[in-house]
Amino acid sequence: MAEGADMFSLREVLVAFKGCLSEQQEVRVDPYLEGWKGLVRFLNSLGAIFSFISKDAVTKIQIIEGYRNSDQREKYLTIQSMVEYELSNGLVDLDKRSEHPDSGCRTLLRLHRALHWLQLFLEGLRTAKEDAKTSVICSDSYNASLANYHPWIIRKAAMVAFYALPPRNTFLENMNVGTTEEAMAMLGDALPFICKVYEITEDLYAQHKLLGLP
Numbered sequence: 001m002a003e004g005a006d007m008f009s010l011r012e013v014l015v016a017f018k019g020c021l022s023e024q025q026e027v028r029v030d031p032y033l034e035g036w037k038g039l040v041r042f043l044n045s046l047g048a049i050f051s052f053i054s055k056d057a058v059t060k061i062q063i064i065e066g067y068r069n070s071d072q073r074e075k076y077l078t079i080q081s082m083v084e085y086e087l088s089n090g091l092v093d094l095d096k097r098s099e100h101p102d103s104g105c106r107t108l109l110r111l112h113r114a115l116h117w118l119q120l121f122l123e124g125l126r127t128a129k130e131d132a133k134t135s136v137i138c139s140d141s142y143n144a145s146l147a148n149y150h151p152w153i154i155r156k157a158a159m160v161a162f163y164a165l166p167p168r169n170t171f172l173e174n175m176n177v178g179t180t181e182e183a184m185a186m187l188g189d190a191l192p193f194i195c196k197v198y199e200i201t202e203d204l205y206a207q208h209k210l211l212g213l214p
């Protein structure tokens with residue numbers, strides 16, 4: 001495992017996703033990205049075979065961070081304000097990637113779909129038998145979510161990478177939370193927040209017919 005700033009902390013990921021929800025049930029962008037950065041740290045600790053996945057996640061995080069560091073940063077404070085701003089200013093390619101290939105809305109949609117995978121994966125980890133294979137939990141979750149949006153070549157590469165995942169107990173130990181039971185308990189704490197963030201974003205995107213953005 002990596003050490004120091006690069007070290008994964010499940011607690012930090014939990015705090016980040018908890019911090020996403022505002023009192024008005026809006027989703028704050030900064031903690032959302034922090035949550036993803038924490039997950040990417042974990043992915044990096046699993047080995048180079050996952051780097052094509054973490055690179056893609058990092059690229060998407062950086063695109064949205066770019067908006068948060070721009071003159072329009074206030075418009076990107078929450079996912080709701082981002083959608084409202086980009087749609088009302090014609091900043092989203094709705095049918096084909098052309099003038100605005102990296103809009104906040106389409107970029108966040110990719111992370112949002114991956115959050116669905118994460119939700120299924122964590123639930124699978126939590127409820128599986130002790131001797132269950134992480135690779136099977138991961139591929140089942142992937143096939144039920146993200147795989148539907150990926151071409152054959154990406155699906156193939158992802159499946160190969162999943163085989164390199166450590167057994168469930170080693171995987172839970174790598175979370176640096178303590179015992180396997182403690183890791184499970186923390187997953188149980190984290191999941192409702194991740195699910196809520198997913199649900200609010202899904203409803204918002206559905207309401208604006210953005211779930212199929214190219």
Ligand SMILES: CCCCCCCC/C=C\CCCCCCCC(=O)N[C@@H](COP(=O)(O)O)[C@H](O)/C=C/CCCCCCCCCCCCC
Pocket residue numbers: 010013039040042043052053054056057110111113114117138142146149150154158165175214
């Ligand atoms: C709580 C700790 C335990 C869980 C730890 C999980 C750590 C996972 C960290 C990051 C997940 C990666 C998120 C990947 C985002 C992928 C977004 C995407 O779909 N991108 C594709 C489409 O983008 P555009 O071309 O339209 O711009 C892109 O083509 C993808 C390329 C890379 C392959 C993505 C495979 C995703 C597999 C997700 C499973 C990760 C396996 C982690 C194993 C623990």
